[in-house]
Ligand SMILES: O=C(O)CCC(=O)N[C@@H](CCC(=O)O)C(=O)O
């Protein structure tokens with residue numbers, strides 16, 4: 001196999017399903033799912049995924065360059081690695097999803113939608129992770145980097161969303177995210193069916209959804225904007241030098257979720273509102289029939305505002321910055 005992305009987009013299985021270079025063995029497991037293992041055993045196991053949303057192409061291009069360099073034998077591999085292109089059908093159409101947003105279906109939620117390609121794909125990805133982590137040694141470190149791009153522009157162009165739990169994050173993981181150029185980290189406690197929540201909750205992985213700029217079609221991305229992330233990935237995968245950390249990421253946590261409940265949902269933000277726009281306490285953010293969403297804390301920042309989601313799904317998150325005053329001020 002010469003090009004993992006082209007192979008995946010073709011919808012065909014490769015003629016040769018396994019192979020090796022001087023540094024590694026690879027095995028094509030299924031469409032968009034590739035196992036790569038160094039010939040010398042290692043103690044790190046990484047799941048690297050992109051294309052969970054079919055219109056988020058920059059991370060797919062970045063990942064494909066790295067993987068193809070490994071397939072050509074040009075680079076050594078420092079991790080046992082499962083490489084995933086999440087939703088091949090959506091990648092082919094250039095749409096976020098075909099029928100269901102698969103990043104809301106992990107953790108068994110795929111069972112709640114009518115049978116379809118995307119529900120089966122989530123089951124396939126859950127099983128792939130299970131096999132991958134089960135194969136490993138129990139003292140392996142487990143990281144999952146799921147790379148996306150955002151629909152809107154952002155005051156922090158590159159940032160991470162991380163499932164929050166009571167375990168401390170490994171310092172090496174936080175250092176890597178900072179070196180990758182993430183300006184902000186958003187900690188989110190409520191599981192929302194995302195891939196990173198699933199890998200963190202079920203396998204104890206250190207997991208992060210990386211948001212690398214704005215969603216654009218294939219061929220329109222300026223990958224030079226992501227040089228820190230590319231270099232940090234090359235350091236992780238190949239053992240290249242780590243880029244210097246330019247800024248320490250700011251930390252936010254989710255204060256409330258805005259949910260679209262019905263077709264009456266109204267979001268009181270313009271299409272130009274950027275991610276991390278701040279709103280003062282008392283601002284009416286959205287309404288849906290009798291339900292109204294207001295800013296509750298002294299100041300909250302919006303993330304992923306999207307009035308067009310299906311009923312029952314997240315239409316935005318409201319954040320507070322760690323260290324800022326979190327008490328509601330008197331009105
Ligand atoms: O820009 C948007 O509205 C969505 C970008 C995106 O796909 N973000 C992920 C975040 C996943 C997480 O919360 O960890 C998503 O919405 O699935």
Ligand SMILES: [Zn+2]
Nearest residue numbers: 053056148149
């Ligand atoms: Zn996405």
